[in-house]
Amino acid sequence: MKNQLRIPPLLWIAVLAISAPLFAHHGNAAYDTEKSLNVKGTVTGYVWANPHVFVKVDVKDESGSVAHWIVEAQNPVSMMQIGWSKDTFKPGDEVEIDAMPAKNGNPVAFLGSSSPTATRRRIVINGKQFQP
Amino acid sequence: MFKRGLFSAIAVFTGLTLSLSLNAQTAPPKAAGAETKPDPWNSIPPIKPAYAGRKSAPAPIRDISGIWDAAEADGGRQPSGALEHPALIKPRGQGVEGGRPDETGIMRPLPFTPAGLEALKANKPSGPSVRQVPSALANDPVDQCDPIGFPRMELFEIRTIELVQTANQVVYLNQFYGNWRVIWTDGRELPKDPEPRWNGYSVGKWVDDYTFVIETVGLNPRSWLDHAGRPHSEDLRVEERFHRIDHDNMELTVTIIDPKMYTEPWQGLSKFPLHLQPPGFDISELICSPVDMAEYNRQVGSVVATPGDQKK
Numbered sequence: 001m002k003n004q005l006r007i008p009p010l011l012w013i014a015v016l017a018i019s020a021p022l023f024a025h026h027g028n029a030a031y032d033t034e035k036s037l038n039v040k041g042t043v044t045g046y047v048w049a050n051p052h053v054f055v056k057v058d059v060k061d062e063s064g065s066v067a068h069w070i071v072e073a074q075n076p077v078s079m080m081q082i083g084w085s086k087d088t089f090k091p092g093d094e095v096e097i098d099a100m101p102a103k104n105g106n107p108v109a110f111l112g113s114s115s116p117t118a119t120r121r122r123i124v125i126n127g128k129q130f131q132p
Numbered sequence: 133m134f135k136r137g138l139f140s141a142i143a144v145f146t147g148l149t150l151s152l153s154l155n156a157q158t159a160p161p162k163a164a165g166a167e168t169k170p171d172p173w174n175s176i177p178p179i180k181p182a183y184a185g186r187k188s189a190p191a192p193i194r195d196i197s198g199i200w201d202a203a204e205a206d207g208g209r210q211p212s213g214a215l216e217h218p219a220l221i222k223p224r225g226q227g228v229e230g231g232r233p234d235e236t237g238i239m240r241p242l243p244f245t246p247a248g249l250e251a252l253k254a255n256k257p258s259g260p261s262v263r264q265v266p267s268a269l270a271n272d273p274v275d276q277c278d279p280i281g282f283p284r285m286e287l288f289e290i291r292t293i294e295l296v297q298t299a300n301q302v303v304y305l306n307q308f309y310g311n312w313r314v315i316w317t318d319g320r321e322l323p324k325d326p327e328p329r330w331n332g333y334s335v336g337k338w339v340d341d342y343t344f345v346i347e348t349v350g351l352n353p354r355s356w357l358d359h360a361g362r363p364h365s366e367d368l369r370v371e372e373r374f375h376r377i378d379h380d381n382m383e384l385t386v387t388i389i390d391p392k393m394y395t396e397p398w399q400g401l402s403k404f405p406l407h408l409q410p411p412g413f414d415i416s417e418l419i420c421s422p423v424d425m426a427e428y429n430r431q432v433g434s435v436v437a438t439p440g441d442q443k444k
Contacts, residue, residue, distance in 0.1 A: 029230050029258070030266045030436035047431075049424040051275075054432055072432050077291075077307075077418045081176050081204075102436040110436075116179045117205055 031100045031110045036121070039069050039109055043093040048086040050075050055089050055097070059107070069107040071097050074114035082114055083132020089125065096124040174416040175409070177292060180205035183407055188380035193341045196374050197297045199413045200382060200406040202290045207404070212261040213360030214287040214386075214400035217242055219261035230264025235360075238262060248363060248393035255361030263361065268429070268437030272361070273354060275429070277420035279330040280309045281355025282348060283370045286386055287400040288359045292415050295374075302336055302344070309420045315346050326350030328366055346372040357388065358400065365392035375403075382406040 045056035053073040058066050073079055076086075089095065098121045099109035111121055123130035180203040202208030212218040212228065217240045220227035227238065234253060235241060244252060257263055258270035267275065274280050280288065289308045296303040300318040305311075315336040323333050332348040339345050348370045357364050368390040375383045383403040388394065 028228075028260060029264045047427070049428070050418065050420055051425055051428055052432065054428070070432055070435070075418060077416050080174060080416065104436060106435050108432060108436045115204055 028100070028110065028112065030102055030104070031112075032103050033100055033112070035101055036098050037101045037109060038096055038098055039071055040096045041069065041094075043089050043091055043095055044068070045091060046086075046089040048076055053079050053084070055095070057095060057097070067107050069109065071099050072108060072110045074111070078114040082116055082120070088130070094126050096122070098122040172412060173414045175413045177201040177203065177409060177413075178407075179203055186380065188378040191342050191376040191378050194338050194344075195297065196302070196344050196376055196382060197295050199292065199294045199409040199411070199415065201292045201409050201413075202404065202406055208290045210288055210290075211259040211359050213259070213362060214358040215404065216240065216399050216402050219257075219263060219360035221262065227262040228260035228264070230260070230262060232262040235262055242362065242398060243395040245391075245393055245395055247365075248390075251363035251365075251393060252361060255356060255363060257356075257359060257361035259359035261360045266437045267433040272359075273356065274309075274420070275425065277422040277425045279355065280311065280420075281330040281352060282311075282313065282332050283351075283372075283386055283388070283400065284355055284357055284359075285309070285311050285331075286372070286384070287357055290384075290401075290404075291418070292409070292413075293406075294415065302346075305415075307415050307418050309418060322347060322349050328352040330355055332370070342376045344374045344376075346370075346374070348372070363393055364388070364390050367392050380408045382408070 039057050039059060041057040041059035043055060044058050047054050047056075053076055055071045055073070057069040057071060059069050060066050073084070076084075097109070097111075099111050102108045102110075112118075178201075183203065207215050210218070212220050217238075219235050219238050221237055221239065223239070234249065242248075256265050256269060256271045258265060258267040258272055258275065274284075274288075285306045285308055290306075292307045294305040296305070300316065302315040302317060304313040304315060306313075311331060313331045313334055315334040317336050320335060322335055326333050326349060329350055330352045333350040334346050334348040336344055336346040349368070351364065351366070351368045351370070353364055353366050353368075355364075356362060368388070371385075371387040371389065373383075373385040373387075375385070377383060382405075384401055384406055385399060385403055386401040387397050387399050389397045
């Protein structure tokens, strides 16, 4: 079971030095802040709620097997302040999201800081760069 | 000569009319008289640089009413513990990785009593600080949507607050997790042996025309002081000093007085800047729903906990 939850080969893992301050409600002890990966797939759900908003993404690998990913953001008020809304994602959207991976290899990634002054991570929705 | 001038004028006029009508065809359609008005709901506060160089009228006398925002870049969000004493070795640096048993070596250590240190160690915070643990291992009451309590509502995430002055009260409305407090200004004494409250019992008075001081007691020791798990006892006394500098700016200083836990008083916020918002500013809702929190913990928090670290 555990192996199925490993990062599928289709995900490109780029090692990036992230120097921006990270302000997270729950901290980032569980995430590898030194790495960034690209979650590419189809949105199956979007939870716009406290404490943190998250996007559910089905990621298919070359063999056609599907991994259920979650991309975690911050709370809805913080996300509204940087241009997100309850309608930013909808099921069926094709997305690419850069985020930091969970240390334990499970299919969860985290966007980190929602500070209005922090550098935004790359998000592509249906072929368009997300620019609020 | 006159004729030629007339022809030229007609030509220019025709050309102008044509270009205007072409322009009208290519310009994006606009409703008659429409100007883009900002959305009056869920107002977004400006970020810190927007305040730079703004001129302000003088402060009104004995008036702190209004909607006040703690601009994000001013440090209103304090994930590593109270702004003046973050549980970090270096600012925004060493220490965020957590895993330490206590706060030895932090920048500005707190004067714990032995009982205070013991109480600190019992609290397991999930914020990025020296004692951080993965969220699935934390025992932060706020992670279950227990009330954030006072003064944590000012020492964790102070965002936007509204202050309303009446003849005998100051009503304090705090956006973060939807808290309200009543600060009595009718001259009553604080209670001697209060039934504990999450937000305590508060009285306030003007110490000069621009400084309003609030004393709060009777605070429930189940709440933490901040996101780094700093404890308090039922004897905690908090002093808030709201000092209005001018019409648009106010400073907040929060002093923690709890001899059971700390050998001397300490400041969680010191002259922390608050910025007045326009009267129509609509504070967006930031409520903790236990059901949503449980769902988040099930789908996200517990999934990223290190294997073997799961709560037994």
